[in-house]
Amino acid sequence: MTETAHPRTATLRARAEIDLAALRANVRTLRARASGAALMAVVKSDAYGHGAVPCARAAVAAGATWLGTATPEEALALRAAGIGPPVRILCWLWTPGGPWREAVEADLDVSVSALWALAEVREAARAAGRPARVQLKADTGLGRNGCQPADWPELVGEALRAEAEGLIRITGLWSHFACADEPGHPSIAAQLDCFRTVVADAEAAGVRPEVRHIANSPATLTLPESHFDLVRTGIAVYGVSPSPELGTPADFGLRPVMTLSAALALVKHLPGGHGVSYGHHFVTAGETTVGLVPVGYADGIPRHASGTGPVLVGGKWRTVAGRIAMDQFVVDLGGDLPEAGAEAVLFGPGDRGEPTAEDWAQAAGTIAYEIVTRIGKRVPRVYVNEEPNGREG
Incomplete structure (x- = not known):
């Protein structure tokens, strides 16, 4: 549960x-x-x-x-x-x-x-x-x-x-x-x-x-x-649309129900030429800042989206830098300096410009069903807009 x-x-x-x-x-x-x-x-x-x-x-x-x-x-x-x-x-x-x-x-x-x-x-x-x-x-x-x-x-x-x-x-x-x-x-x-x-x-x-x-x-x-x-x-x-070929959720009058977010655990400067995460599959092109997002494949974040997964931080789309690890991954902030604790939105309805589950599906080479279903038990579900009697929670 x-x-x-x-x-x-x-x-x-x-x-x-x-x-x-x-x-x-x-x-x-x-x-x-x-x-x-x-x-x-x-x-x-x-x-x-x-x-x-x-x-x-x-x-x-x-x-x-x-x-x-x-x-x-x-x-x-x-x-x-x-x-x-x-x-x-x-x-x-x-x-x-x-x-x-x-x-x-x-x-x-x-x-x-x-x-x-x-x-x-x-x-x-x-x-x-x-x-x-x-x-x-x-x-x-x-x-x-x-x-x-x-x-x-x-x-x-x-x-x-x-x-x-x-x-x-x-x-x-x-x-x-x-x-x-x-x-x-x-x-x-x-x-x-x-x-x-x-x-x-x-x-x-x-x-x-x-x-x-x-x-x-x-x-x-x-x-x-x-x-x-x-x-x-x-x-x-x-x-979630059952197929991008059929249409987006909005095309059918539907609205995504889940928004997945995390609080940045760390923001820091890195010099140019610095490797990031396991295997150094990402190396900084020049001096930059990076943010640590404290979720990983143990939480259901697909490792196949390493280097491609999108995240909204500070109103801008960022991309996973290097490999997604078990408990965390890094995004390149391009010199921006949000505070530790700032919100990183992995996916949601898209109202605020954030990625959607379909964007993560495309990044991972899978389907949006898998993206939402695999989010693990370490990530609490927070229920909003319950009925007034509260019986849904």
Whole structure:
């Protein structure tokens, strides 16, 4: 669980400020994009690094009726935090021997892609003395989790038998896109066609699901024909574009939720020809000043952004000088002399001219999802713009 600190009183080495008003606004924007469908806010991986419980509460306050997690442990933690029905929670990444009974007793929706999982959830339902809420997942082309179309009739048939026994309720039919973030990719139409087919086949066999869903964040934003009964929005909830090719957050009416900053630990002069950080991959061209930013790859700052990562200090963009180390890195200040303790903003919404998570993704050769998700537990999350009752924190 991430730490929290009060923004007005805590003096912090570094902080990830989480704007819950921005998150609520993003959820409302996404709901408007898919006005005919319910909205699931995906809060897996500690809400993509933003803090699962506060973000889940904020999303529900803004109208999300479903929450999504990868692991059952993540889902059970939400229930333990008091997020109960009528909010539905779907968890989809199961391995044999998982906490099926606990999931059934917590009234979670569990995803089933194979007969072994169906067998385990049936036994859990017997032990719990109540039916399990089961969603059947089809592999429509991603080639990852999900049941292949050739095996779908058998899985559906066994699930219907379990439902007739009173052991499960088939609450959903779902799948996941492979290339929804690549506009015009031929797999998108092919997966939609396959999904419509497997849904029709299941319903013809007698399945009456509460929800049918395939749309992730990019599909929610760009493919209205994919919305069905429910859309699953993950990275877009946090105001990050799922793909630069699709548009910026502002293009979709979204606002980044996380601002990552640190206090300069040291500012000093260096002569020309002086090596900086491990390996001396950066050598000063002439006399300059440098600032020490007290975060590193142990805090989730990507080492691949050594020499390229952007930071705003004193209203100017600076660049990481040399290698990013475990706990710290250096920026070249070009002769400027901010005081120790001055703010260094690594990324945020961009309102003040600061870099964004996408800028760091470009610098590190990765995606913005990874930038926000990897920010570690040593960086406290500071929640701002909570609801007046304070229940989000």
